[in-house]
Amino acid sequence: DTEVTQTPKHLVMGMTNKKSLKCEQHMGHRAMYWYKQKAKKPPELMFVYSYEKLSINESVPSRFSPECPNSSLLNLHLHALQPEDSALYLCASSQDPGPGGQPQHFGDGTRLSIL
Amino acid sequence: SQQGEEDPQALSIQEGENATMNCSYKTSINNLQWYRQNSGRGLVHLILIRSNEREKHSGRLRVTLDTSKKSSSLLITASRAADTASYFCATATQGGSEKLVFGKGTKLTVNP
Numbered sequence: 001d002t003e004v005t006q007t008p009k010h011l012v013m014g015m016t017n018k019k020s021l022k023c024e025q026h027m028g029h030r031a032m033y034w035y036k037q038k039a040k041k042p043p044e045l046m047f048v049y050s051y052e053k054l055s056i057n058e059s060v061p062s063r064f065s066p067e068c069p070n071s072s073l074l075n076l077h078l079h080a081l082q083p084e085d086s087a088l089y090l091c092a093s094s095q096d097p098g099p100g101g102q103p104q105h106f107g108d109g110t111r112l113s114i115l
Numbered sequence: 116s117q118q119g120e121e122d123p124q125a126l127s128i129q130e131g132e133n134a135t136m137n138c139s140y141k142t143s144i145n146n147l148q149w150y151r152q153n154s155g156r157g158l159v160h161l162i163l164i165r166s167n168e169r170e171k172h173s174g175r176l177r178v179t180l181d182t183s184k185k186s187s188s189l190l191i192t193a194s195r196a197a198d199t200a201s202y203f204c205a206t207a208t209q210g211g212s213e214k215l216v217f218g219k220g221t222k223l224t225v226n227p
Contacts, residue, residue: 004157031213040222041219041220042203042217042218042219042220043158043203043217044217045214045215045216048212048213048214050213055212055213056212056214090157090158092157092158094213097213098212098213099145099207099212099213100145100146100207100213101145101146101148101205101206101207101208101213101214101215102213103148103160103163104158104160104215105160106157106158106159107157108155108156108157109156109157
């Protein structure tokens with residue numbers, strides 16, 4: 001069991017759909033992350049939230065829109081995705097933001113398929 | 116951009132044998148971390164070694180860091196079938212943010 005919970009586990013959507021991925025942690029961590037992982041590749045950082053504010057956007061297309069409603073929740077809103085956006089989307093959290101690179105706790109991801 | 120490069124890309128061993136994976140990186144780091152990912156699951160943090168440390172142990176895991184060569188190795192002793200997974204190194208750049216940059220990973224298969 002992971003301490004970072006992601007829902008849904010699987011999502012199939014058309015290119016015109018709007019959907020959201022959700023991530024929740026109750027460890028009191030103040031940094032939260034979204035990663036994209038393609039098969040047999042390492043995770044690629046998309047966004048970082050520090051103290052509920054967006055601190056890093058790795059030049060992600062605007063069809064991905066992150067949101068951090070509170071310190072425990074992280075959402076990723078999806079709209080007009082492309083087939084190449086099919087991937088495993090991982091959420092992670094770490095205790096404190098800021099320089100240093102703290103250990104990150106990952107959820108099991110949402111497997112996203114775009115038709 | 117990928118900071119860490121692991122080798123080998125894939126490693127297949129028998130249960131009970133030791134497995135060694137290597138990671139090279141390019142810039143000065145604050146720390147280096149190793150993660151494990153089982154098929155279809157998220158990553159699990161294994162061990163963190165700081166730039167001023169040379170060796171660290173955790174159970175059957177031994178990590179070394181050579182900052183002069185910008186390289187690290189992960190040794191898993193007495194491997195078990197349950198160690199079958201992908202292993203990634205990740206670096207935190209010195210003076211940088213909370214961002215981690217992951218290497219390409221080593222796929223380890225431990226045969227029973």
